[in-house]
Amino acid sequence: MKADVETRPVSASAAAKARGDVLLSVDNVSLSFGGVRALRDVSFDIRKGEIRAIIGPNGAGKTSMLNVINGFYHPQGGIITFKGKRRHDMRPYLAASQGIARTFQNVALxxxxxxxxxxxxxxxxxxxxxxxxxxxxxxxxxxxxxxxxxxxxxxxxxxxxxxxxxxxxxxxxxxxxxxxxxxxxxxxxPELLLLDEPMAGMNLEEKQDMSRFILTVRDTFDTTIALIEHDMGVVMDLSDRIVVLDYGRKIADGTPGEVQRNQAVIDAYLGIPH
Amino acid sequence: MNSKSSAVEAGPLDTLPKVLLRNAAQYADRPAMRHKDYGIWQTWTWKGLCDEVRAFAIGLKKIGLQRGDAVSIIGDNRPRLYAAIAAVQSLGGVPVPVYQDAVADEMAYVLEHAEVRFAVVGDQEQVDKIISVAERLPKLERIVYDEERGLATYDPARLHSFKHVQDLGREEMRTNSGADAWWLAEIANGKGGDVSVMLYTSGTTGRPKGVMLTYHNIIVSAANGNKFDGFGPHDLLLAYLPMAWVGDHIFSYAQAYMGAMCVCCPESPETVVEDRREIGPTYFFAPPRVFENLLTQVMVRMEDAGWLKKHMFQYFLEVARRSGEQILDGRPVVLRDRLLYRLGDLLVYAPLRNRMGFSRTRVAYTAGEAIGPELFRFYRSLGVNLKQLYGQTEASVYITMQPDGEVYPDTVGRPAPDVEIKIADNGEVMFKSPGVFLKYYKNEAATKQTKTPDGWVHTGDAGFFDQRGHLKIIDRAKDVGRLNGGALIAPKYLENRIKFFPEVREAVAFGQGHDYVTMFINIDPISVGNWAERNNVSYASYQELAGHPRVEEIVAKRVDELNEALSQEPQMAGSQIRRFLILPKELDADDGELTRTQKVRRSFIAERYEALITALYDGAKERQLSIEVTFEDGRKGKIDGDVRIVDMKIYPNPSTEPLREAAE
Structure with missing residues (x-):
């Protein structure tokens, strides 16, 4: 095959730019359990058709964020807008009927x-x-x-x-x-698929399969995907944009390249005294 | 269509596309292929198949296929890929099936060597593999894929879905009334002497060779095969072995076309057992490994069964062992056993056959490697008419076959119809038949080495005819060696014996140029894993399980049993295994240790594990091993660890007669 027509998957970020309308936005969301503040004033958006990763060290509030999105937790402050509709109070079954589906960190079948x-x-x-x-x-x-x-x-x-x-x-x-x-x-x-550590505990081959499925789901069903994942290689390869949380705060938001160069992110992962 | 194809029907049926036209006319509404899609079996009739082939063929023409072009076919057994073979042949192209599990590098070699212009592949995985080696394949122009999943975002410039190509063909037929006649004329152009297919042999040594087979080779072999066992339009078979393997090409394609048989494709490689049970093929072919795995699965399940079932199973298995084979062969059996066998059939054998998918199996064949006699007898005693054949790609499969009623576990049968056999002075089996291949593609030297000017072909196997006129294959001619004492040693014979034990998956025997025989053993992770689960032995990896002292104990017991059995055989008593070790990794085709058809590559293994072989002969108790392994995705890793060596007891020979020459 000639090199000039080399066939490659269209790059993920280019595809995302072609998409673009905001599907879900989270504005100034705060969540606390008693004295523990799980999320503090977090804002970001998820655009239609993109793969959005939420990363951060353990206890950063990633799963809490997903739980807020699909209505399992009810934030004390902030607004969540899904498909243009603002809402404060959400129930999981309502979320499901409106097109939000999720998987769990520990398999729940x-x-x-x-x-x-x-x-x-x-x-x-x-x-x-x-x-x-x-x-x-x-x-x-x-x-x-x-x-x-x-x-x-x-x-x-x-x-x-x-x-x-x-x-x-x-x-x-x-x-x-x-x-x-x-x-x-x-x-x-679903229109929006929330994946909580889809590759935890998998070997390399299983991770590759899962990555392929996630990409194909997005490409063929036009499903928007938000995922939490610890394997940085996977996150950087798969996602179009990344939100980084640390101690319940958003410390960075951008493309994989931007996030990798961000000093706050590097500090959070390498650890500096707080 | 009948009037238009009359020109073809008038001529001889000397190519497979012509046979397809005959079937479409004569067996129009009978099933040609079945495959399971979304959980439901779907049927293609012969007429339907012919329409699919025509649409695809004309579509291929539209995207530029020319007479004489090589077209690679890569993927799991799917009706569309079989249809692609016929479509390519109908245009005078040469299909080149490639093993679908080959890594990209191996695939690139074949595609490059065969100068493939088009590739028809199963799915995204194969497309990715080809794209990854695209720069080595300047001649490759287009890729056509069957499964569309995951390929939506690929650049469509040179990629086409199977359906798209067919749509092009159908569009052409709609707008151009001459398209159909043109296609029939293309088929009529084909001659029996044309190359019908090029099959790359996996080859235990060196690079694969492209075996060129003509329509004549294949049609005569397929017709003979059908006649030998009386296959016809009412027979069903399951196509699940690699399409690149000559056996599948002959059985699932050529013989199916010649006999208008129905070929069923499994849903996926993992569902074969279940699919076989649902289909109930009347003709079943499998290499010994498949029969081994089936038996292992049955035995593992029986271990978990209740007391009553377990005892019933064991009791009736013993009855079957005594009388099953005689009943199958129609020989006399005492009344009591005959009645017990009936009862056993009701309670155990029939349900077991059903579970394994053999309920309707009239004939089952095994080949590729020698099958353990105990394993062979097990199936026959259950009433499965399992037979052996001996064949090669270079022979269009058939060299010898076992006729009904003359089935012995230790032979591969009589010469197949139209085949002549002779034994060379060095014990090598040679044959001559209408199925003998044309030549190796672009490899004059290898052709000369294998095929004599007067048409005899060297098989590379050592063997001899016994008193009954049946051929016995003992080993590869080059692998038959001698111990320092002068006794002949046939490593494969020993390996096959030890592999009958469910705990052993693979083995490699050594002895050539040494004083005694030693062996590498691979444990079977399913069987041993199940044992570990039942005995609370915990392990984290194959390596850990293989190195477990209690596993070693079990294997040692098996080797001891084998040694005792060998001591009873005058020719083999000298081949008792004195020392063995359990390898910490599974022998794998990705590391080059097995061929793609899962045969052991002896010399490669000897080189790779040289340190361990030295340890087997220098009296060491333990040896450090550190080797590189390749994972399925092509990444490399390392395995480190100590391998223990076990000494075995040698039983005294009942007679001191040494192993005689094989050719005697």
Whole structure:
């Protein structure tokens, strides 16, 4: 193949610039538990179609931030605007119905259920028929089930977990459980996908697979992704922009290159006396 | 279409695209291929397959494929890739299937050597691999991919989806009424003597060689293969072995076309066992390794079974061992055993066959490596008509085959139809047949070395005919060695014996030029891992498990069993294993220790682990090992550690007769 037409994936940041509308913005959010101030006056935005990383040392408030976004925690101060709508008080189920899905730092799946059933639970919000109709399983409810099953099969195919379709999730190795969890989040067809340490505890190959899935999710489904990750190599490669938190404060915000050169970030990671 | 293709039908069926046209006319609505997509089996009829092939072929023409061009086919077994082979052949191109798990460098060598202009690949992984070596492939112009996932953002200049190429073809057929006739004329242009496919042999030594096979080679071999076991339109087979391997090309492509059989593609490489169970193939081919793994899985599951099941399993397995094979071969068996076998079939064998996907299997073959006799008998005693064949890429597979009722675990059968065999003075098996390859691509020297001017081919294997007229292969001709005492040693024979034990995955025996036999052993992580779980042995890595003293104990017990068995065989008593060690890493094709078909590369291993071999012969108890390993993504790492060496007891020979010459 000739070098002049070398085929490479279009670079991630270029793709992000082409996108651009703000999907979610967080303005001056503060959160405290008793005397512990988990988040102090944090502001940033997530643009449509980008991969936004939130990084920081342990206890910096990253997971708290995600919890605030999907309504699990309720901040004492500040405003969160999602798809142009401002809100103070959010509930996780509302967040889910508005198009926010997430995965957890410690896998939170139904361990006794199969991969298929676990991902199917992600479709619950989209099911229209009542419990009784589904139990009778006739006509419209049967057609609905088949439609959802089809959507789930596409996800199973996409994540390459066909071989464990019917395996109870509790029996799977950790890396695969993480993949199933991503599958369940995708099943809700989210606009914004929150990933809490999607690669924790994975070996290199699993990390590569997961990175590929994340990029492909963004590229093919146009899903916006916010992720927390400790592996800096992964973060720098994957994300378009990075927010850095330290002791609940935002200390930097920018492209991977900018963040890497930022003195405050270097200090936070290397550690200086506070 | 019938009227237009009559010109083709009138001529001889001397190319596979012509056979496809025949099938599309004669077996139009019968299934040609099945594959599982999104969890559901989908069917392509012969007529449907023919339409897909035509659309793709005309599309390929539109993007510039010329007669004589080499087109690489790389990916897991998918109907579209098989259709691509037929489409390329229909235009007079030469398909060059490449092993889909080859690392980028190996792939680049083949693509470069074969001067490939187009590549039809399975998915993003293969596209990435090719792009990563693109600068070494100035001749490669276009890549066509089947699975579109992940490729949406790639520069489309030279990348096409399979569907896009077919759309181009369909568009052409709609706007140009002559397109169909043109395609049929292209097919009619093909001749039996044309090169139909180029298959690169994995080769235990040196760079792979491109074996050129003509339509004549392949059609005669496939027809003979079908006739031998009576395969026809009602047979089903599962295509799951690499498409670049000659066996898959002959069985899943040529024989399927010739016999209008239905070829089923698994959903993914990991789901093969489940898919086989669902399909229930009537014809099944697998290298011994697959049968080994299946047996290991069954045994592991039985270890976890309840008391009643376990005892029932063991009891009826014993019944099967006594009488199963005789019943399969139609030989007389005492009434009591016959009845017990019936009962066993109901309770154990049939469910077991079902679990392994052999419920409808009429014929199963194994080849590629010698199969352990115990393993072979196990399947036959369960009522699976497992047979052996012996073949090579250079022979379009078939050299010898076992006819029904004449199946012995220690031979590979009689010469296949139309094949002549002779044994050279050094014990090497040589053959001559209509399947003999044309030549190696761009490698005159190797062709001369392998093929004599009068058409005999050196197999490189040592063997002899026994009293029943069956060929016995003992080892690679160059691997058969001698101990210092003068006794012959056939390393592979010993390795195959030890590999029957579920705990052992791979082994390498040494002895040539030494006083006694020694061995490297690779434990089986599934079987041993399961044992460790049940016995509360904790470990963090393969290396740690392999080095565990209790694992060593188990393996030593197995080697001891083998030694005792060997001492009973007059020819092999001298080959008892005196010392062995357990390797801290799995032998791996990525490190060059195995070939892509998972055969041991003996000389390479001997060189790489030279320090350990020295230790096996200098009486050391332990040796430090530090070697480089390659991970699947191509990164390198290092393994360090001490390897212990175990001394074994040698059993006295019942007779002092030394191992006789193989050719005797």
């Amino acid at each position: 139904f361990r006794g259920m199969s991969t298929l059933d676990n991902i199917m639970t992600g479709r619950t919000l989209k099911m229209r028929r009542g419990i009784l109709a589904q139990a009778i399983y006739w006509g419209a409810s049967q057609r609905e089930e088949i439609r959802h099953r089809k959507a789930v099969e596409h996800i199973i195919d996409f994540l390459e977990i066909k071989h464990i379709r019917k395996t109870p999730v509790g029996k799977l190795p950790y890396g695969l459980q993480k993949r199933v969890e991503l599958g369940r989040a995708l099943a809700t067809e």
